[in-house]
Each structure stands twice: as structure tokens, then as C-alpha cells.
Amino acid sequence: MDVTHDDWVRRARNLVLPGAHLVDGAEHDGGGGAFPVISPRDGQVLAHVADGGAAEVDLAVAAARKAFDSGPWPRLAPAERGRVLLRIAELIEERRPELALTVSLEMGKPITDAHDIELRALINTFRWYGELADKLTDESPHTAPDALALVTREPAGVVGAVVPWNFPLTLAGWKIAPALAAGCTVVLKPSENSPLSALHLGRIATEAGLPAGVLNVVNGDGPVAGQALGLHPDVDVLAFTGSTAVGRHFLRYAADSNLKRVWLELGGKSPNIVFPDAPDLEKAAATAAWGIFFNQGEMCTAPSRLLVHSAIAERVTEAVVERARTLRVGDPLDPATEMGALVGQAHLDRVLGHIQAGVDAGVRLRTGGERILPETGGFYLRPTVFDQVVPGSRPAREEIFGPVLSVLTFDDLDEAVTLANATEYGLAAGLWTSDLSTAHQVSRALRAGTVWVNCYEEGDLTVPFGGMKQSGNGRDKSVHALEKYTELKTTWIQL
Numbered sequence: 001m002d003v004t005h006d007d008w009v010r011r012a013r014n015l016v017l018p019g020a021h022l023v024d025g026a027e028h029d030g031g032g033g034a035f036p037v038i039s040p041r042d043g044q045v046l047a048h049v050a051d052g053g054a055a056e057v058d059l060a061v062a063a064a065r066k067a068f069d070s071g072p073w074p075r076l077a078p079a080e081r082g083r084v085l086l087r088i089a090e091l092i093e094e095r096r097p098e099l100a101l102t103v104s105l106e107m108g109k110p111i112t113d114a115h116d117i118e119l120r121a122l123i124n125t126f127r128w129y130g131e132l133a134d135k136l137t138d139e140s141p142h143t144a145p146d147a148l149a150l151v152t153r154e155p156a157g158v159v160g161a162v163v164p165w166n167f168p169l170t171l172a173g174w175k176i177a178p179a180l181a182a183g184c185t186v187v188l189k190p191s192e193n194s195p196l197s198a199l200h201l202g203r204i205a206t207e208a209g210l211p212a213g214v215l216n217v218v219n220g221d222g223p224v225a226g227q228a229l230g231l232h233p234d235v236d237v238l239a240f241t242g243s244t245a246v247g248r249h250f251l252r253y254a255a256d257s258n259l260k261r262v263w264l265e266l267g268g269k270s271p272n273i274v275f276p277d278a279p280d281l282e283k284a285a286a287t288a289a290w291g292i293f294f295n296q297g298e299m300c301t302a303p304s305r306l307l308v309h310s311a312i313a314e315r316v317t318e319a320v321v322e323r324a325r326t327l328r329v330g331d332p333l334d335p336a337t338e339m340g341a342l343v344g345q346a347h348l349d350r351v352l353g354h355i356q357a358g359v360d361a362g363v364r365l366r367t368g369g370e371r372i373l374p375e376t377g378g379f380y381l382r383p384t385v386f387d388q389v390v391p392g393s394r395p396a397r398e399e400i401f402g403p404v405l406s407v408l409t410f411d412d413l414d415e416a417v418t419l420a421n422a423t424e425y426g427l428a429a430g431l432w433t434s435d436l437s438t439a440h441q442v443s444r445a446l447r448a449g450t451v452w453v454n455c456y457e458e459g460d461l462t463v464p465f466g467g468m469k470q471s472g473n474g475r476d477k478s479v480h481a482l483e484k485y486t487e488l489k490t491t492w493i494q495l
């Protein structure tokens with residue numbers, strides 16, 4: 001997009017931001033007061049949004065329940081549902097710059113990434129599930145000759161979707177689009193850090209012709225509004241993306257209420273393994289650096305552990321450190337910015353605490369480690385690289401969710417695999433080799449939902465995404481996402 005820094009700043013000043021919840025197709029202010037949304041770009045208040053609690057969640061769930069139990073949406077021909085999703089994709093495309101600007105302002109990612117990556121993913125998601133809606137078939141297994149068996153997929157009901165702030169629109173879309181395609185109705189609870197883009201998306205969906213109550217958006221604090229949704233007896237499915245710690249809460253909420261199905265996309269501490277026969281070591285190093293600093297390192301899949309063979313460790317680490325030193329960190333609204341601001345003061349303090357813990361554990365700080373640009377009022381951190389990280393230490397195990405890389409070394413394939421699997425997480429992994437057998441052997445041995453070979457963060461809507469171990473269960477994206485939002489029914493007809 002050909003928009004200058006000054007243009008984005010001007011557009012930001014004139015941006016009209018929504019603040020009310022969306023309940024039953026209408027704006028709803030609720031009675032819970034309002035909370036400020038702070039922009040990480042400069043620490044200034046961007047807007048105030050309605051603060052939802054149990055009462056607002058009740059209203060939204062009641063609307064979604066009515067829309068599911070007696071409304072048209074689950075009873076429409078799937079092709080009709082698909083048309084509405086395609087219309088949502090068109091409207092998002094029309095409003096792409098203002099949505100990208102909202103995301104960039106509320107959570108601090110560079111405007112170019114918001115526009116080119118986050119919004120592209122969102123549009124593709126609604127298109128893909130819109131096109132998929134009427135391409136699905138049920139089963140009729142070959143069973144006894146005197147019987148006809150039908151195995152049909154039915155919409156699972158009211159879906160509560162609770163999402164984080166790092167990809168506020170893409171991750172909301174990964175829940176909403178397949179749930180709607182399946183015929184479910186949804187209550188979305190965005191992160192308190194990034195409610196503005198979600199509220200905007202809700203309004204677009206209504207404008208695109210989604211019937212009232214099919215998609216509701218309630219803002220509010222996690223332990224208040226998120227908990228109310230998790231405990232609600234009329235929610236059939238809870239689809240969550242966020243930290244492993246909060247994922248545990250959702251399993252408890254389900255156990256303490258109606259045993260709703262809980263789908264979890266959680267944290268990660270992903271390994272990125274570089275073997276000495278990598279086809280292109282420069283590319284491996286550049287991708288390792290891009291992977292950990294992209295989106296300020298606020299990526300569940302961030303390749304935050306670089307496992308590199310000791311014979312090439314210094315060469316690869318030096319190339320990553322060089323990239324870290326030259327990365328352009330600054331105003332998210334500047335199209336030339338490569339890394340923006342961390343989401344907030346509390347998160348910046350958390351990441352700095354992790355860095356201090358690394359230093360205390362005796363790892364070597366090769367570059368970064370400190371806050372920069374404090375005069376802006378924003379929350380900027382210098383890209384950080386640790387090496388000589390000891391297996392089992394905190395920087396080798398804990399998710400930091402910031403632009404902080406831990407480098408570890410290995411001497412053979414078995415050691416690489418053991419190190420790679422030595423965390424509680426199992427979200428993603430990368431490996432770099434020219435050897436076909438190494439690629440397949442290591443990929444099979446890695447306990448991770450996605451393995452990238454000679455690349456990182458690649459993919460499209462056709463492939464599922466999700467975690468093993470404590471990185472979660474179930475899968476977003478692809479046809480498999482529909483498994484979360486449908487129930488299988490067997491009908492046995494005696495002939």
C-alpha cells in the first residue's frame with residue numbers, strides 16, 4: 001500500500017472507533033462502565049470501551065441461544081451461509097486500511113504487517129470457509145444389508161470464543177468463520193488490550209447480512225467476562241486461544257458448569273533446529289531472526305529456541321545478532337518500521353523480568369535486553385539474543401512472548417531432538433537440512449503440531465494449526481476446524 005507515515009498518522013487522528021458491545025445485532029452500552037484502551041505506540045488512551053461483566057455475557061449468550069434454537073442461521077442452506085461469509089470478506093477488504101490501522105494502534109504491530117499479513121489472513125479465512133460451506137458431505141457407512149446408517153454432522157450450538165491480542169482479528173476469524181460456516185452462533189470475547197478491531201469486525205458481519213444474535217461481541221476483563229462465558233450453562237463449545245495458564249481455567253470452568261467442549265490453542269516455546277547441512281545457512285539465520293522478531297516476538301509459534309549444531313553455532317548466531325542490531329524498531333505507523341511496540345507496560349515489565357532471569361541464570365546476553373524509545377511514551381524493547389543457554393534453565397523452557405531469542409547448541413541428531421522436545425509445549429518447530437532422511441526422521445520425532453522444513457511460519461488455510469502437549473488440543477484452519485463446531489449424529493434405520 002502506498003501510504004506514507006504522515007498519512008497513517010493523519011488517518012489515525014480521524015479514525016472513528018467503536019466502543020459498545022454488539023448484542024443481538026445492536027449496539028449495547030451495558031451498565032458496567034467503560035475501560036480505556038491504551039495504545040502501545042505512545043502510551044496514550046486511544047478510546048474507552050464498554051466494560052462487560054456477567055450481565056452482558058448473559059444477554060449475549062441469550063441472543064446467541066435464541067438465534068441458534070429458533071433463528072434462521074443453522075437452518076439455512078449451507079450455500080446461503082457461505083454467501084454471507086463471502087460478503088463479510090468483501091466488506092473487510094473494503095475497510096482493510098482502517099481495520100489494519102485499528103490493529104496497529106491497539107496492539108503495536110507495524111502497520112505494514114497489520115495490513116499485508118493480518119488482514120490478508122482474515123480476508124482469506126472468511127473467503128475459504130465461505131467457499132467451503134456447501135462442499136461438505138456426510139457419511140453412509142457400508143453396514144448390515146437390512147440397515148441404512150447415516151453419520152451426519154450437525155452444528156454444535158452456541159460457541160464462546162475467547163481470543164488474545166497478538167493477532168486480534170486473524171485469531172478471531174479462525175474461530176468465527178468455521179463456526180458460522182458450520183451453522184453455529186457465536187459470542188466473541190476479545191482481549192481487553194485489543195477490543196476495538198473485534199468490535200469493528202462484529203459490525204461488518206451485521207452489515208454483511210448476518211442475522212441478529214448470530215455473532216455477538218462482548219468486551220471485558222478475562223477473569224470477569226471471560227470467566228462468565230466459560231462458566232455459562234448455555235454455551236455448548238468454548239474455543240480459546242491464549243496462554244496455557246488461562247487454558248487451564250477454561251477446563252475448570254467446563255468441569256464446574258455444563259461440561260461444554262473446550263478447545264485450546266495455547267502457548268509455545270518452539271525449537272528451530274539448524275543442522276550443518278542446511279541448504280542455505282544465511283537464509284536459515286535470516287529466517288531465525290525474522291521469526292523471533294516478527295510481531296515483536298509476540299507469536300505463539302515464535303521460534304524462540306534456536307538449536308544450532310556446534311560446528312556452525314558461532315556463524316549462525318553472529319548473523320542473527322547482526323540482524324537484531326540493524327532491525328528498525330519504532331513507530332508502528334511508519335511503513336518502514338520492522339518491529340513495533342510491545343502490547344503494554346505490564347507485558348514489557350514481564351518480558352524484562354524474563355531477560356533478568358536469563359542474566360541471573362548466567363546466559364550470555366549477545367545483544368539487546370533493554371527498553372528503548374521511552375521518550376515516545378510507548379513500550380519498545382531492543383531485539384534481544386541470548387546464547388550459551390543451558391538446557392533446562394528458564395530461558396530454555398519458559399515462553400517469553402517477546403523479541404527474545406535463546407540459542408542452544410547440539411552435537412548430533414539425537415541430542416537435537418531431545419533438546420527440542422524438552423519443554424511442556426508442542427506447538428511448532430523448524431528444521432534446516434539438505435538430507436531427506438534427517439528431515440523425515442526429525443519431523444517424526446518432534447512433538448509439535450506443525451513442523452516447518454527449510455522455512456518457518458509458512459502455510460495457508462488448507463492445513464490445520466494447533467498444538468500437542470500443553471500447547472493445546474483441536475485444530476484451527478482447514479476442514480479439520482469444523483470438527484470443533486459440529487457434533488456427529490448416527491441415525492440407524494432398520495430396513
Ligand code: NAD
Pocket residue numbers: 162163164165166167171189190191192220221222223224225226227230241242243244246247249265266267268299300301399401427466467471472
Ligand atoms: P491470556 O491467556 O492472558 O488471555 C487470552 C484471553 O483470555 C483474553 O481474551 C483474556 O481476556 C482472557 N482471559 C484472561 N484471563 C482469564 C480468566 N481468568 N478467565 C477467562 N478468560 C481469561 O493470553 P494473552 O496475553 O492475551 O496472549 C498471549 C498468549 O496467547 C501466549 O501464551 C501465546 O502463546 C498464546 N497464543 C496462542 C496461540 C495459538 O494459536 N496456540 C495464538 C496466539 C497466542
